[in-house]
Each structure stands twice: as C-alpha cells, then as structure tokens.
Amino acid sequence: MAEQASSELDAGSALAVSLRGVTKVYDSGVAALGPVDLDVQRGEFVSLVGPSGCGKSTALRLIAGLTAPTAGTVSVSRLAAEVRGHHPIGFVFQEPTLMPWASVRENVRLPLKLAHAPTSEADARIDEALAQVGLAEFAKSYPRELSGGMKMRVSLARALVTDPDILLMDEPFAALDEITRFRLNNDLLALWRKLNKTVIFVTHSVFESVYLSQRVIVMTARPGRIGAEFRISATEPRGEEFRTSAEYAGFCRQVSNALAPAYAGQAGA
Amino acid sequence: MKSSLHAVRLLLPVVVFAAALLLWEAIVRVNNIQPYVLPGPVAVFQTLIDDWSVLSQSLGVTLLTTLEGFVAAAIGGIALALLFNQSKWLEYSLFPYAVILQVTPVIAIAPLLLIYLQQQTAVVVCAWIVAFFPVLSNTTLGLNSVDRNLAGLFQLYGATRLQTLSYLKLPAALPFILGGLRIAGGLSLIGAVVAEIAAGTAGAGSGLAFRIAESGYRLNIPRMFAALFLLSVAGIVIYGVLALISHLVLRRWHESALGKES
Numbered sequence: 162m163a164e165q166a167s168s169e170l171d172a173g174s175a176l177a178v179s180l181r182g183v184t185k186v187y188d189s190g191v192a193a194l195g196p197v198d199l200d201v202q203r204g205e206f207v208s209l210v211g212p213s214g215c216g217k218s219t220a221l222r223l224i225a226g227l228t229a230p231t232a233g234t235v236s237v238s239r240l241a242a243e244v245r246g247h248h249p250i251g252f253v254f255q256e257p258t259l260m261p262w263a264s265v266r267e268n269v270r271l272p273l274k275l276a277h278a279p280t281s282e283a284d285a286r287i288d289e290a291l292a293q294v295g296l297a298e299f300a301k302s303y304p305r306e307l308s309g310g311m312k313m314r315v316s317l318a319r320a321l322v323t324d325p326d327i328l329l330m331d332e333p334f335a336a337l338d339e340i341t342r343f344r345l346n347n348d349l350l351a352l353w354r355k356l357n358k359t360v361i362f363v364t365h366s367v368f369e370s371v372y373l374s375q376r377v378i379v380m381t382a383r384p385g386r387i388g389a390e391f392r393i394s395a396t397e398p399r400g401e402e403f404r405t406s407a408e409y410a411g412f413c414r415q416v417s418n419a420l421a422p423a424y425a426g427q428a429g430a
Numbered sequence: 431m432k433s434s435l436h437a438v439r440l441l442l443p444v445v446v447f448a449a450a451l452l453l454w455e456a457i458v459r460v461n462n463i464q465p466y467v468l469p470g471p472v473a474v475f476q477t478l479i480d481d482w483s484v485l486s487q488s489l490g491v492t493l494l495t496t497l498e499g500f501v502a503a504a505i506g507g508i509a510l511a512l513l514f515n516q517s518k519w520l521e522y523s524l525f526p527y528a529v530i531l532q533v534t535p536v537i538a539i540a541p542l543l544l545i546y547l548q549q550q551t552a553v554v555v556c557a558w559i560v561a562f563f564p565v566l567s568n569t570t571l572g573l574n575s576v577d578r579n580l581a582g583l584f585q586l587y588g589a590t591r592l593q594t595l596s597y598l599k600l601p602a603a604l605p606f607i608l609g610g611l612r613i614a615g616g617l618s619l620i621g622a623v624v625a626e627i628a629a630g631t632a633g634a635g636s637g638l639a640f641r642i643a644e645s646g647y648r649l650n651i652p653r654m655f656a657a658l659f660l661l662s663v664a665g666i667v668i669y670g671v672l673a674l675i676s677h678l679v680l681r682r683w684h685e686s687a688l689g690k691e692s
Binding site for chain 1 (some may be wrong): 601
C-alpha cells in the first residue's frame with residue numbers, strides 16, 4: 162500500500178479541501194474510490210452525485226478524517242476555525258444520528274461538551290445554532306417527539322454549533338418527504354449564504370444537487386471517479402421560481418445525461 | 431374502554447387467586463385433612479402471624495443475602511462487561527469461563543462452596559454466580575449496540591475513550607443493563623435460597639430456605655407454606671421494584687417504556 166497522508170492547507174490558501182490522487186480500498190478488497198483529484202474553494206457549495214456504492218460517502222468520510230485513504234493525500238484547511246478555537250468540520254449523516262436519551266439541547270451541546278467548552282459560552286452557541294435552524298422552542302424536547310424533518314434540523318444545528326468552516330452532508334434529506342426536503346433545501350441555502358461556509362453535499366438526486374450547488378460533480382460507478390463537472394451558473398439567490406425554470410430543467414438534463422453511463426453498467430438499475 | 435380493560439387485567443389474577451384459596455380451604459375442611467399433611471390457607475395465614483418473629487427475622491436474613499448477591503452481581507457484571515469492551519483479549523480469555531460458571535447448575539456448586547467458604551460468604555457467592563451472567567451478557571450486548579454513525583461522530587470530534595464510554599456507550603447500553611438487572615434480581619434470590627437449602631439444617635443459617643428445610647424435618651408444614659409464601663412475595667417485590675426503576679429511568683426516551691399511544 163502507498164503512503165497514507167493527510168496534510169493541512171495554508172491559512173492563506175483559497176482552498177478549503179484538496180484531494181490528490183486519493184483512492185480507498187476497503188479491507189474486504191473492494192475498491193470504493195478513485196483515484197480522485199478534487200479541489201473545493203472556500204465558501205463553495207459543491208454536490209457529489211452518483212449511483213449507490215460509487216464512493217460518495219467514502220469521499221466525505223475521508224475528508225472528515227473518519228477513515229484514512231489507501232493512497233494519495235487529503236488536505237483540509239483547519240486554520241481558520243482553529244484560530245477561533247472551533248472544530249473545523251461539521252458532519253451531517255444520512256440519518257439524524259441523535260442520542261435518543263438526550264434532549265435536543267444536549268444533543269446539540271455534544272461537540273462542545275467533547276471539546277470541554279465552558280458552559281456559558283456553550284449555552285450561547287447552542288441557542289444560536291437552534292435559532293438558525295428554527296428550533297429554538299424545541300430545545301427541551303426529546304428526539305422521539307420530533308418529526309423526521311425536525312430531527313434533521315437538530316442534526317444540522319449540532320453540525321453548526323462549533324461554527325465550522327466546512328460542512329459535510331451525506332444524503333441528509335434522502336429519507337424525508339418532498340415538501341419537507343424542499344423546505345430544508347431552502348433553509349440550507351439561506352444558511353449557506355448567511356454563514357459563508359464551505360458545503361460538500363452528497364446526494365443521489367440530480368434535482369437536489371442542481372438546485373443547491375454552485376458546482377455539481379458527477380461520479381462514475383465503483384470505484385468512484387469524477388466523471389463530469391458542471392458549474393451551475395444560475396442567478397442568485399435561488400428560490401422556488403428557480404425550481405420550475407427552464408434554466409433549472411436544462412441543468413438537470415445535462416447532469417442526468419452525464420450520470421446515465423454510471424447507471425448503464427448496473428444490472429436492473 | 432381502555433381503562434376498564436386494564437382493570438380487568440389486574441382483577442382477573444386476583445379473582446383466580448381468591449378462588450384457588452377458597453377451593454383449597456374447602457378441600458381441606460371437607461376431607462378433614464390434618465395440618466401436618468396439608469394445612470389450609472387460613473392455618474398458613476395463622477402461622478404467618480403466630481411465627482412472625484421467627485419468620486420476619488429469616489426473611490431479613492434472606493433479603494440481605496439476596497441484596498448482597500445482587501449488588502455483587504450488578505457491580506461484577508457491569509465491570510466485567512466494561513473490561514471486555516475495552517480489551518478484546520481479556521474478553522476472549524475470560525468469557526468462556528463466565529459461560530461455564532453460568533451453565534453449571536449452582537445447586538451442584540453450592541456444596542463445594544460450603545466446604546471452602548464460611549456459610550454466609552458461600553450463600554452470597556452462590557447468589558452472585560447465578561445472577562451476574564445476565565448482567566454481563568446484557569451489558570456486553572448493549573455496549574456493542576452503539577449506533578455506528580454516533581460512534582463516528584464521537585470520533586470526528588476527537589472524543590477520548592472515557593468520553594465515548596460515559597456519554598455514548600453507557601447511555602446506549604442502559605436499557606440492556608436494566609433488563610439484565612431485572613433478571614438478576616430474581617436470580618439472586620434463587621441463588622440465595624439454593625445455597626441455604628444446600629447448607630441445610632447442618633448450617634448455622636437462619637434464612638427462609640433454612641426455615642423451610644428445618645420445618646420439613648419437624649413436620650411443621652404450615653410454617654413451610656408460610657415461609658414459601660414470604661419467599662414468593664419477596665421475589666415479586668424485587669421484580670416490581672426493579673421494573674419500576676427501569677421504567678422511571680427510561681420513560682423519557684426508550685421504546686420499551688413508552689405508552690402505546692405515542
């Protein structure tokens with residue numbers, strides 16, 4: 162196996178994340194990813210789309226440092242957040258992944274508690290994060306008392322509470338109904354514009370990726386590589402009108418066409 | 431509708447119990463059966479009152495033994511599970527012996543223990559042997575049932591082993607631990623009784639099981655029944671208290687403790 166490496170980008174770099182020749186082969190021998198070269202600018206909203214098992218989630222886990230690359234380097238800009246004493250990466254999973262035994266407030270507190278943040282400072286940041294996702298009055302509720310969309314909002318608040326520079330989202334809205342998903346899409350866009358975070362968003366929905374992103378990256382079937390890239394140069398800010406515009410439909414068709422070969426190889430897909 | 435159904439469910443066993451007692455008393459009276467063969471429930475109840483000073487003392491002894499065995503089982507089971515969780519090597523080396531201890535009938539181990547240990551200690555050890563395994567296996571299962579994504583989240587935020595244990599693994603394992611404790615409560619009573627019976631009248635004990643053995647030799651059958659009744663009540667109370675604790679701890683979040691309507 163080649164060298165495993167991760168490094169930090171300079172504080173002055175315009176890049177938030179940089180992957181160079183990254184591959185991931187699991188212990189079972191399955192080649193999940195790569196080689197992949199990917200640069201994400203600070204403040205950019207990038208989506209990764211691709212068929213199931215194309216390594217989209219693996220790419221996120223590599224960037225988060227939850228797993229090490231088999232070869233290549235993963236570089237993440239940590240400095241900006243660490244200067245502020247904050248954790249640089251927030252992660253939102255496909256499931257809300259909340260602790261059922263803890264209230265909404267305690268769930269959101271978790272990253273701060275693990276970092277031994279002072280209580281008074283933590284309380285203020287929890288209030289802010291909950292307000293950002295519109296759940297201020299549900300702080301004392303327990304996860305089981307919330308709807309699927311609200312649980313996802315708690316998960317988002319937890320990712321935001323450390324004020325990270327980079328937000329990694331792994332098909333976060335896939336299990337939600339369409340109306341709820343659209344609302345969360347809009348709220349996420351509003352947050353992204355306001356907070357100026359770098360967002361890397363994994364989805365299998367072409368429509369969702371085009372609606373949200375500045376750049377859509379289409380992955381090939383396993384082992385996942387970058388098949389095509391599209392810059393979604395739509396007018397900002399986007400809203401419900403964009404969702405029904407011809408421009409939007411055009412982008413969706415382009416991305417769908419690029420995605421078709423990845424599915425062609427899959428029997429019955 | 432629902433509440434009346436609930437009342438019926440509570441009432442039915444009581445009615446069955448009362449009917450059985452009545453039948454029992456009737457059979458004894460009609461056939462004029464002597465108390466040293468089969469005492470009626472009235473005679474048993476009378477004995478319970480008359481011999482209360484002896485029986486209550488024995489009840490105290492047995493309950494204390496049960497409590498000691500239970501606490502030892504709870505601490506031992508949870509501590510061992512935590513150790514196993516931290517070190518696979520320890521688990522591989524020791525777990526088979528925990529299983530062996532569990533599958534060997536305690537009634538067969540008790541006489542040996544009584545040779546090497548003081549009777550009071552031997553009785554507690556018996557209670558521990560029977561009761562610790564469900565705590566160990568349930569806690570182990572619970573500690574291994576942690577949500578993988580939550581574990582990933584703890585890893586992402588650089589949680590220490592201690593933080594992962596106390597904020598994630600232990601709370602996640604709590605329903606399992608409480609389930610194990612509920613089983614262990616009843617089992618430690620059984621363990622204590624088995625050891626007392628094994629010690630028999632040769633021992634210097636004075637627990638309820640000892641009273642049953644002793645009364646048997648003296649053909650004091652009503653007292654045997656009275657002591658048995660107390661053991662049964664003790665078992666029910668232990669189970670009830672542990673079930674209540676489990677419910678109170680879990681009621682805010684765990685499926686098992688939620689009402690059907692929510």
